[in-house]
Amino acid sequence: MSRSPTPRRRATLASLAAELKVSRTTVSNAYNRPDQLSAELRERVLSTAKRLGYPGPDPVARSLRTRRAGAVGLVITEPLNYSFSDPAALDFVAGLAESCEAVGQGLLLVAVGPNRSVAEGSAAVLAAGVDGFVVYSASDDDPYLPAVMERHLPVVVVDQPRDVPGASQVRIDDRAAMRSLAEHVIDLGHREIGLLTMRLGRDWPHGPGPALADPERVRAPNFHVQCERIHGVYDAMTAAGLDPASLTLVESYEHLPTSGGAGADIALEANPRITALMCTADVLALSAMDHLRAKGIYVPGQMTVTGFDGVPEARQRGLTTVAQPGVEKGRRAGELLHNPPRSGLPVVEVLDTEVIRGRTSGPPA
Amino acid sequence: MSRSPTPRRRATLASLAAELKVSRTTVSNAYNRPDQLSAELRERVLSTAKRLGYPGPDPVARSLRTRRAGAVGLVITEPLNYSFSDPAALDFVAGLAESCEAVGQGLLLVAVGPNRSVAEGSAAVLAAGVDGFVVYSASDDDPYLPAVMERHLPVVVVDQPRDVPGASQVRIDDRAAMRSLAEHVIDLGHREIGLLTMRLGRDWPHGPGPALADPERVRAPNFHVQCERIHGVYDAMTAAGLDPASLTLVESYEHLPTSGGAGADIALEANPRITALMCTADVLALSAMDHLRAKGIYVPGQMTVTGFDGVPEARQRGLTTVAQPGVEKGRRAGELLHNPPRSGLPVVEVLDTEVIRGRTSGPPA
DNA sequence: TTGAAAGCGCTAACAG
């Protein structure tokens, strides 16, 4: 087996120093403090480094010494392949990656997820070489949160959960945003409303597919965001003199391409008089639209449909929805980690949203 | 400022050992080799660890000692926000993330990209605490490749460039795939063909927007993949007795939502008799389709359009294209890093593709 | 400008 002229043993800063007959400090300075030695000596160091195949100070050893890892850890409990197919989550990751790149920090996707046990995932959190964590949209009893907290590193929580001690937060006002949207729907004249939402708890007491949600589950939700959005609808209904209890609430374990359509069926079966179908995510709404259309139900003529997020496809297809700044969320989360507030105290950043009145909402038939 | 009862100085394995009056080895074993000590002692170690707020062995120190970082570095030179909006790249990242998660490795997005200088990006590569790198679809003169090579770590290259010494490779047979697709188009009867492709070189000698490509640029391309696909079309043309020089070739600097449409205009202006517009990416083809339709040109009645990649939207819209296994690419790249071939020699894995005959190709008008 | 000394926090032999 022919090998390149690499010494059998990896070159180190010490071996380089020995070769050059200078001290390790000098070599270190050549890399980290160019102003601490003559240009020519530095040149000599760098060139013999190249000759010996020395790639510069070992990142791990340096991190140990400087106590900085140069990376941010991202904890997303939802399956990654799912996150990567959810445009809203994607925007967030893109924004976070962008802000990390801007300051030369790496972004470490921590190996937590459904393919591994909670113990393994927690171990991955404890073993992550990072300077801080971003936790994205976790449930309030997320199994990895304890491990994240144990690390005693800076933490920024995005969307959920609320009330992580010591953690800064980036989110939107889900309740107010959803209320505005619901007001728009009610103003159009709708009285019988269905609401499709993601699962309200970590547990799933139903069979496969979406199911009517027990109002009980709204009261003790694991996902704060879902809950707030539901309450936003309640708020609008109450303000308009409608009975919130009349809302037909359907929860879906996850956002599959079929979830919206299946959820729509369940809602309409439970209450055939529904004229507006609100959804807590665009992907749900788009799926529902496709399904309704296939069944010959015209949107918005026979059914108003609304979403949440403002993903590109939704805008393109004219969905009435709430746009939230996904990329900006990621960016702000990163910045909060890179430039923590002077006070040292956690901050809460509430980003703006905007109701988009599209072509999928109109007066009831 | 009230503080939780955390000792001012972070607990370490040594301090824990001192507190317990056992050796450091014992504490280390409690975490790494549970079978090396009695269950009760281990319990005692773990519980006082919890009491002291010791989160377990420091990841960085452990990495230094074990020589394993527990993470894979991903180098994508294209802007991350772009990668995250390209469904094909996304599939790849999802597959890679999945394979990393399966073995408990983290995935580190290395901070290279257009917001930073080459020097900064290279520094990020040299400073990445990883056990290996995956390089995704880089040009043959990618500025970060040298830094990657310097690290002397295992490397897997995906798609491009070819011929990275010592690196394993995962790719498809772009030329054969594109040839099959072109054969389909030619079999339908098309003789005047346009081809829209991504930029052929790192440099961009044209103004903004797509432009007719100098055949010269096909000869010395920086992007092997593009070149192979073009040659696939040449192959099919030659085999069918057509003159490859008659191909109208348009290159576009990047894949913007408008690139396909603009490229189509340029191609049709250069040769109004074109009846088939092939594209080296689905996003280009979809954009072209939208644009043609807006101009009143019916697909496939008046114009055949084909893509490449087989992204969800393309399948959904019935685009005639080549499906390539994006997720599988990522997964295989990860596996190659996690379980390198026994031989120690680099391997080349060529994954399968499939021509999808959709509803956007038909006989010429 | 350069060098010597002192660890960062941990694991891996090896011995007891």
Place this chain on the structure above:
DNA sequence: CTGTTAGCGCTTTCAA
């Protein structure tokens, strides 16, 4: 089952 001994490769006072 437990402890002792040696570093992993680097940066950082502090002195020269």
